[in-house]
Amino acid sequence: MSHITHPDVERYLYELVLPRDPLLARLEQEAQERDIPIVGPLAGRFLYLLVRLSRAKRILEIGTAIGYSTIWLARACAPVGGRVVTMELNPQIAQEAQRNIAEAGLKRRVKVLVGDGMDLLPRLRGKFDFLFLDAEKHQYKTLLNLALPKLKRGALIVTDNVLWSGRVAQPNPDETTRAIQEFNEYLRTHPALETVIVPLRDGLALSRTR
Numbered sequence: 331m332s333h334i335t336h337p338d339v340e341r342y343l344y345e346l347v348l349p350r351d352p353l354l355a356r357l358e359q360e361a362q363e364r365d366i367p368i369v370g371p372l373a374g375r376f377l378y379l380l381v382r383l384s385r386a387k388r389i390l391e392i393g394t395a396i397g398y399s400t401i402w403l404a405r406a407c408a409p410v411g412g413r414v415v416t417m418e419l420n421p422q423i424a425q426e427a428q429r430n431i432a433e434a435g436l437k438r439r440v441k442v443l444v445g446d447g448m449d450l451l452p453r454l455r456g457k458f459d460f461l462f463l464d465a466e467k468h469q470y471k472t473l474l475n476l477a478l479p480k481l482k483r484g485a486l487i488v489t490d491n492v493l494w495s496g497r498v499a500q501p502n503p504d505e506t507t508r509a510i511q512e513f514n515e516y517l518r519t520h521p522a523l524e525t526v527i528v529p530l531r532d533g534l535a536l537s538r539t540r
């Protein structure tokens with residue numbers, strides 16, 4: 331629960347989400363037990379539908395963690411033969427992601443790059459039509475700027491946690507909250523982007539490259 335929407339409404343929304351398969355259900359349980367911040371089923375379903383609707387074939391994710399969102403993205407692009415490249419800084423958690431992705435039967439559809447997106451992005455080949463940004467919040471602006479030249483015209487960008495449990499709207503923001511506020515302003519005024527913030531879960535910014 332991220333406390334952006336009224337708790338009763340949030341509970342209701344979660345009750346409406348369809349049951350997940352045993353693998354996603356296990357990852358949700360593990361994430362909760364080990365305090366790993368994954369997108370969860372509401373935002374997972376949202377990402378899935380965005381990929382399905384846009385028919386994105388080349389998907390880039392920054393911030394894999396245990397591969398939960400990666401599995402939603404990879405399943406969504408499977409019908410059009412799409413592929414996901416995902417980046418994870420922490421080698422141990424990247425290994426876990428690789429195991430989970432293999433268990434999902436998606437090994438050939440997903441490439442996990444281990445390292446810092448700041449170093450990996452400039453070396454990426456080809457152009458992508460979908461970006462999911464879910465990494466270190468202070469790095470969002472730099473990571474986005476490194477990713478933009480790798481995106482096709484009309485690409486979709488989804489950025490997670492842009493409402494930061496509602497703290498972006500509170501007085502006396504801390505350093506991380508200020509970084510997110512600045513990032514949101516950057517998205518809003520960026521001449522190459524059209525953006526809307528969807529207050530689902532912890533807030534998702536949905537942008538399209540012009």
Ligand SMILES: C[S@@+](CC[C@H](N)C(=O)[O-])C[C@H]1O[C@@H](n2cnc3c(N)ncnc32)[C@H](O)[C@@H]1O
Pocket residue numbers: 367368369370392393394395396397398399400417418419420423445446447448464465466469
């Ligand atoms: C919020 S978690 C990702 C959750 C995942 N997207 C999901 O919903 O299942 C953020 C992850 O990004 C990784 N990370 C943070 N900064 C990064 C960077 N600059 N490059 C690559 N990975 C990064 C962290 O190690 C962490 O595992």
